Amino acid sequence: KCTTDLRTETAETERANVVGNLVILGGSGDVGSRLVRLLSDHQEWKVWAVSRRSRAVETTLKNVVYSALDVARPGAAKSLPEDAIVVNLPEATPPELVAERLARSETVLDTSATPRYVDALIRAAAGTNGCLVTGVGMAPGLSTLMAADLASNERVETLRIGLELGMGRHYGQAAAEWFFRALGLPYDDPFTGRSVVPGKKPWRFNFTRNEAPRLALDVAFPDEGIRPSGGEVRVHHYLAVDPPFVTRLFAVAQRLGLGRWMSEHSRRLTKLSLRLPQFGQLRTRVTAVAFDREGQEIASKLFEGGDQADLTAAMIMVTLEAMRSGDARQAGIGPMCMNTRPKPN
Template identity: 30%
Template sequence: MQSTQRDTVWILGGTGVVGQNLLRLLRAQELDRVMTVSRRPLLDGTAHLARNLADSRSDFPCTRGDIVVNLTEQTSAELVRTVLQRGACFIENSASSDYMMTIREMARSVRGPGFLVDGCGVAPGLTNLLAYQVLQIHPNTRALEIVVDLGLGKHAGKAALTWFIRSLARPYTAKVERAWQVLSPADTEIRVQWRQGDQLSLALGFPFAEQQILAEELGPACDTVQCFLSMRPGWVTQLFKRLLGLGAGHETGTMTLSCGDQSEATAAVLARTLLAARQFSGVGPICPLPELLSLEQAFEAIHKVHHDASFRHTSPTILA
């Protein structure tokens, strides 16, 4: 993809918490024209195009070389098709398996020069990069357990928080011991130690999109790919455990990345992905995030906005 002075970054749903953080980072880089697209504009003078993204008839004048960042699951699959057919890069932030699989299927069906980059943010995003790092260091790994610890309120944003709560009651599909299984948060849990000296924290099985994305991308390299969610304060996770009536779990070797405020970290990964997409010379329709971005590059981007971000790796324990 060739970058020109007239290339535009379109941020769909860019008026939310993550969108505003992303706007600040892009303005600091002074590399692109930026336009938000949603029903209502920001009040800070950001260039805006009023559209109902849930309407399959909605459109906006993106062209080849543009980058489209989607921060809302209201964006219709038909609009995604149009973006890809015109040759733009479509960067997807969704953590919803159902929505993400729909967008992936749409991308595969498109005959056009554009390409999709999904799993861009914290979860999925950093979690995908960590998973690839695990397999690079430990190629014989057969099971990946991806655990996300999220704060409530402003750290996640209102829309994300609503989705988290609703998803706790939904069944989801995950690859477990080489077989695709339909699970619910009532089926699985593990306990993890986030920092040395901390007590173990409860994490519940959760329908994050990366357990399907990674299982698809890694194929037979992994027998199991499962995601878990821990929420802060810890009593929130404990409350859901009591409501759902769960059992017990386990833990082995770990990679832990602490990245501060979720919305700011997500924006940092998105901004870095956007720059990498400019240089992508491969062929679509789907470009996995690890082909654009390394874990080191993502962590460096986050560290610029969160100087206390940290990374810890402990070797796996071989279980009998």
């Protein structure tokens, strides 16, 4: 079922006695389409899969409505169903739209891995009555929970978090563009506070116990929700690609000063990458390593799973189920409402 007017379907939702409206911004994308499939078995949700471009969608899913809406246009927030939980997948969503929904005491779940965008959401949402939850996905998300568990140890002074993406398939356009942008997006070094170009301070990780350490490149990444209250833990983030020689190629490119160029031409490079053959394993691996004041490793956590998009959709689903069942606070969701915290400087 397709529509361009989401508000007209609200009465149908009420007649069906559905528990709640769930809006997925980016609902026909790589992660969004997988999340919709997971939700198709949960008739307690009325799912609104929203995408920018109109397209014909053949579906027999009774609880799913596909709709075309440009969320960047003025007044877009008013075109969405009321009393809904909003899952924000694209970074094209204006922070003002998120703030407007939160002002209605709604909940917005965001999956962005770009620190500047996450900070913009938090600033826009500060003081509203709803709940903004960032880092709902695989990374950030599961990786955040792994690191936060390590950070609860008072001996921990530094955390290094490595994410490895397998190239066993072509990822969606948004994920691929993010990858190239991340290689050229400067970040503040946790030790010096100075702006650092990605790739200047790489690290080697054991992504599994019986494997040689693999190179990973330092990148900008959100770290909200990792540090304990009042904690001074320094957090470093790294990105690697499987097979490892691809990571080494990007490392050479960054040493040649091409990081900013790759970031500025992320869309063009994404189109080119989609023409390349698929190789490597279709898997996602995360490692979080904790170090004490002397720089000695004291603990670590490892995770290995399948397709990154599948894992992100599954993590969103777990969050939604925890919220619906009333276990949100026990699951660590309640305390993560970012708009209840002070605005970042």
